[in-house]
Amino acid sequence: MAKKDSSTLKLAVIGLGMGRGHLGDYQDYERSEVVAVCDKDAQRLKERGEAAGIEPGCCYSDYRKLLRDAEKLGLDAVSVALPNALHAPVTVAAAKAGLHVLCEKPMATTARDARRMIRAADEAKKKLMINFSFRFTDQSQALRRLVDSGSVGEVYYGRTVWHRRRGLPGFGGWFGQKELAGGGPIIDLGVHRLDLALWLMGNPTPVTVSASTYGAIGPQLARKKRKKFDVEDLGCALVRFDNGATLIVEASWAGFSEKKEDMVTQLWGSEGGIIQRNIGEGYTFEALAYGESNGALWESRLQQPLEKSSSAYRAFVDAVLDDTPVPAPAEHGLQVQLILDAIYKSATQHREVKVPKPAGR
Ligand SMILES: NC(=O)c1ccc[n+]([C@@H]2O[C@H](COP(=O)([O-])OP(=O)(O)OC[C@H]3O[C@@H](n4cnc5c(N)ncnc54)[C@H](O)[C@@H]3O)[C@@H](O)[C@H]2O)c1
Known part of the structure; x- marks a missing residue:
């Protein structure tokens, strides 16, 4: 099992398109360390893992295997930069594996999924931040x-x-x-x-x-x-x-x-x-x-x-290590998602629609 050092946050980046940007910023920050990466595209995984100096044994093609190895890797958190529909299942699985999560925008593809993500993070007592980088x-x-x-x-x-x-x-x-x-x-x-x-x-x-x-x-x-x-x-x-x-x-x-x-x-x-x-x-x-x-x-x-x-990545690292609120909380992600759901519903139904209350997740 990897030795835990509480002064740095150990992360894995899942998805190496935009995730390459996450990786670079974490690696440039003295309070964080990327110990593993994951991408199902074998060539991208090899090239981007190698370029970042990640050991081949810590380059995963399956996020489920990565999460099973979380303890072995000494992981504290994951950064999720996958196609939107995977944000919810991967975030929920990561929270269940006891990890903090920074998830790309949009939080999910539906408010229902966004609520599932919040529930999983709450139950695991882990932080969940959305990469509202603007x-x-x-x-x-x-x-x-x-x-x-x-x-x-x-x-x-x-x-x-x-x-x-x-x-x-x-x-x-x-x-x-x-x-x-x-x-x-x-x-x-x-x-x-x-x-x-x-x-x-x-x-x-x-x-x-x-x-x-x-x-x-x-x-x-x-x-x-x-x-x-x-x-x-x-x-x-x-x-x-x-x-x-x-x-x-x-x-x-x-x-x-x-x-x-x-x-x-x-x-x-x-x-x-x-x-x-x-x-x-x-x-x-x-x-x-x-x-x-x-x-x-x-x-x-x-x-x-x-x-x-600060960048979103550094702010996330600081919030986890210092146990302070994340600066782009999942609750704001849910609020945005409720509006997005309502936009698509209104456009489909050609009428004004109500936005459900965020409470009752
Ligand atoms: N915050 C920002 O400014 C910003 C900018 C660009 C993209 N994004 C977000 O980042 C996310 C990814 O977008 P992108 O542009 O990097 O897309 P992309 O398609 O370039 O990259 C996604 C990566 O995920 C990998 N992948 C897909 N399914 C996988 C799986 N099951 N397991 C492991 N890896 C898998 C793909 O192989 C690919 O390398 C999206 O949610 C997008 O909205 C955010």
Whole structure:
């Protein structure tokens, strides 16, 4: 059995696509150590395991075997970066094996599964965090501090968006299949911007959703290639909250839009407004704030925070080792999932639907 050292967190990363990013960040952090990896793709497992310096005996193709070996490996936690439909079964199994879990977004493909995950983690008394990585940018962190300071007042309206001009995933893969992904860009990209908006708004309770989804481009292209694609390529929703606030959510993988990549989360409050958006068409961000001061309306822009923000991975490691609350808790994942479920239900039924209460899990 591996020797336990309580000063570092020993992790396994399951799924080595996006999981490669998890792995790198854990390896760069002095408080965490990756002792095993898992991927069912033998070549990816070999290449990425070797590149990360993981011993061949600690590279697993079957997550069940990895979890059976948890004690032998001295594991404390796993990072789950698998296709969406596997988030729930793997998280539940990991919690039952006595492990803390950082699970990729979306938390699950249904709120029912998200509840199962929370139950399993609660029963095992283990932490469960969702990788809502957009919370961890310097810009998001600075804006959240601004909201917390009261300078935005009561947020009553928001718009949160991620549009891609042409960003359809490879046809035939899991991303375009409802059964494996749970949906299209709304659950893939929209989930990030939805969580960011909710978190900046202080996670008010959603009550109703009215949504539409479309497949104007993706399905036709997939048909030509004879590949399965049964999810939307654009979706939009209006979410109402119990405090009277309203949020517009939009996401697309394809459309005739001005920008190649367009992300923006804008909130309007009684005392001020905020914007978190990408710069140009890329993956760097800016934060803007609007308010009234000395008889004038002002705009201010974040230059830099005084302290660099932590990544989601490091924040997870710190929360487990220090036994503090995780900064993107599963309860927020469930709230997001309830809205996602309601978006797909509303779009299918062409009417406004109620969002169930998160309680009663
Ligand atoms: N937080 C972010 O910014 C971010 C970015 C990209 C992806 N993601 C999320 O990460 C997850 C994975 O996405 P991805 O882009 O890495 O997908 P991917 O298809 O590139 O990688 C998934 C990996 O899981 C492996 N896999 C599939 N089934 C498996 C099984 N049963 N056992 C072991 N391995 C298995 C595949 O072989 C593949 O290597 C998704 O939930 C996605 O939404 C999050």
